[in-house]
Amino acid sequence: MEAYYKGLKKNICDCDVKNNLDKVDEEKNYFDILNTILDTVNEWLVVTDDKGIITMMSRAYKEFLKDPNPEGKHVTEVIENTRLHKVLETGVREVGEIQEIKGNRMIAMRIPIIKDGKVIGAVGKGMFKDISDFMTLSKKINRLEKELEYYKGELNKEKTAKYSFEHIVGSGKKITDIKKMAQKIAKTDSNVLILGESGTGKELLAHSIHNASNRRFGPFIRINCAAIPSELLESELFGYDEGAFTGAKKGGKKGKFELANGGTILLDEIGDMSMHMQAKLLRVIQEKEVERLGGNKRISLDVRIIASTNMDLEKLVKEKKFREDLYYRLNVITIKLPPLRERKEDIEELANALRIKVSNRLGIYVEGISSEALRYLKAYDWPGNIRELENVIERAINLLDSDLIIQPKHLPKRLRQNKKISYLDTKKTLKDIIEEIEKNVIRECLEKTNGNKNKAAKILGLSRTGLYKKLERYNIK
Numbered sequence: 001m002e003a004y005y006k007g008l009k010k011n012i013c014d015c016d017v018k019n020n021l022d023k024v025d026e027e028k029n030y031f032d033i034l035n036t037i038l039d040t041v042n043e044w045l046v047v048t049d050d051k052g053i054i055t056m057m058s059r060a061y062k063e064f065l066k067d068p069n070p071e072g073k074h075v076t077e078v079i080e081n082t083r084l085h086k087v088l089e090t091g092v093r094e095v096g097e098i099q100e101i102k103g104n105r106m107i108a109m110r111i112p113i114i115k116d117g118k119v120i121g122a123v124g125k126g127m128f129k130d131i132s133d134f135m136t137l138s139k140k141i142n143r144l145e146k147e148l149e150y151y152k153g154e155l156n157k158e159k160t161a162k163y164s165f166e167h168i169v170g171s172g173k174k175i176t177d178i179k180k181m182a183q184k185i186a187k188t189d190s191n192v193l194i195l196g197e198s199g200t201g202k203e204l205l206a207h208s209i210h211n212a213s214n215r216r217f218g219p220f221i222r223i224n225c226a227a228i229p230s231e232l233l234e235s236e237l238f239g240y241d242e243g244a245f246t247g248a249k250k251g252g253k254k255g256k257f258e259l260a261n262g263g264t265i266l267l268d269e270i271g272d273m274s275m276h277m278q279a280k281l282l283r284v285i286q287e288k289e290v291e292r293l294g295g296n297k298r299i300s301l302d303v304r305i306i307a308s309t310n311m312d313l314e315k316l317v318k319e320k321k322f323r324e325d326l327y328y329r330l331n332v333i334t335i336k337l338p339p340l341r342e343r344k345e346d347i348e349e350l351a352n353a354l355r356i357k358v359s360n361r362l363g364i365y366v367e368g369i370s371s372e373a374l375r376y377l378k379a380y381d382w383p384g385n386i387r388e389l390e391n392v393i394e395r396a397i398n399l400l401d402s403d404l405i406i407q408p409k410h411l412p413k414r415l416r417q418n419k420k421i422s423y424l425d426t427k428k429t430l431k432d433i434i435e436e437i438e439k440n441v442i443r444e445c446l447e448k449t450n451g452n453k454n455k456a457a458k459i460l461g462l463s464r465t466g467l468y469k470k471l472e473r474y475n476i477k
């Protein structure tokens with residue numbers, strides 16, 4: 001560059017134009033300033049001309065690339081997997097692309113320099129020198145966003161139904177039949193009882209029924225009967241008037257039934273309601289009226305009741321722990337959600353939908369789930385049902401580091417230790433299956449030996465070169 005400026009100065013001297021000379025000095029000053037900036041910032045920066053020849057590079061980048069004099073060389077000779085020359089061709093900026101460089105995955109930004117409509121050069125910058133820096137920052141920001149969403153959600157949660165039938169993932173026969181039936185009954189005003197083990201999607205279904213009903217513009221109020229102490233449940237459900245008891249709020253308080261007027265109330269975990277409250281609830285259902293505690297005014301109600309529980313209500317009725325008359329009032333229509341182990345056909349679809357949902361929520365990019373990992377997901381019995389599946393996916397995504405695909409190593413031990421795993425897959429030949437098992441065994445062995453290839457080869461009864469060949473073949477690093 002120095003030589004370039006000397007030449008330029010000489011040419012201009014020959015022409016003897018003082019003004020131009022000043023301009024060159026000024027340009028050189030700028031160039032020096034720019035170079036100083038490039039050397040002092042701890043960033044990876046590179047600038048090329050329109051031919052892709054490097055004109056400037058920051059010191060930090062030179063040090064990383066171990067090339068003290070990259071200027072004058074073509075960018076492809078100096079930077080592995082660069083696309084700066086492509087940006088020169090297309091004139092289109094590329095931001096946020098992952099670039100593998102010296103075994104390191106960075107996130108790059110490539111910007112064309114355009115003057116008078118022509119591409120005259122390009123700037124490349126490592127936005128994040130290591131994808132894990134990006135992951136850490138992204139996790140931090142997303143945690144904050146998540147918190148904000150949570151508080152926003154808490155504010156709105158009380159009055160609206162968040163989900164509709166499109167959110168109920170699964171195209172297996174069982175869930176499809178349930179969706180069809182629920183869509184039909186959503187249009188009626190009958191009470192609905194939703195049964196199913198914990199985490200099977202009872203609340204999701206209740207929201208969807210409300211949103212598909214004629215009451216969808218009315219409120220949707222949920223109350224968890226198990227979470228509220230029974231002495232408080234009464235005032236929560238029916239409200240109270242001012243002075244009803246010591247500590248009662250001035251002006252009184254509306255109960256959940258009153259709040260749900262014109263809409264739907266979800267009585268979640270109804271199996272946990274005390275006998276005393278059951279009697280009060282029955283009266284409200286029969287009379288379609290509610291009276292606040294300490295009040296003397298009857299408020300007429302137009303509320304659809306959806307009740308749900310993971311308990312066996314019929315059994316509770318037999319044991320005289322749940323009122324039979326209330327049971328019959330509530331189960332005008334009963335929907336039983338099957339446990340996940342009885343609808344394994346939906347696991348792949350659910351796992352992928354949850355992967356997208358969780359990855360959006362956490363702001364972590366995930367490309368997919370490997371077929372081996374899916375095999376473990378399908379073999380497991382899921383006592384916690386879809387909620388457990390969601391938790392397993394969230395845990396795996398948090399463990400990804402720089403991987404983009406969920407692998408068996410990201411799954412909890414209880415899933416990986418499953419002996420019932422089935423390798424049968426209609427799309428794979430026996431050879432494919434055997435190769436996959438071989439790959440997994442080698443990976444597991446390397447994990448166990450902390451990457452010690454000599455030890456791994458010994459355990460597997462392979463020669464060192466034999467193991468190396470397999471590592472290369474299966475692209476195991």
Ligand SMILES: Nc1ncnc2c1ncn2[C@@H]1O[C@H](COP(=O)(O)OP(=O)(O)OP(=O)(O)O)[C@@H](O)[C@H]1O
Pocket residue numbers: 167168169170196197198199200201202203204205309310350353386387390
């Ligand atoms: N079919 C589905 N498709 C997608 N996500 C689902 C589905 N069913 C349930 N989920 C998700 O699984 C989690 C548990 O669902 P939900 O809270 O509705 O279960 P539940 O039966 O009410 O559980 P509990 O008895 O423990 O209250 C939620 O995050 C929900 O979004």
Ligand SMILES: [Mg+2]
Pocket residue numbers: 202203268
């Ligand atoms: Mg629930």
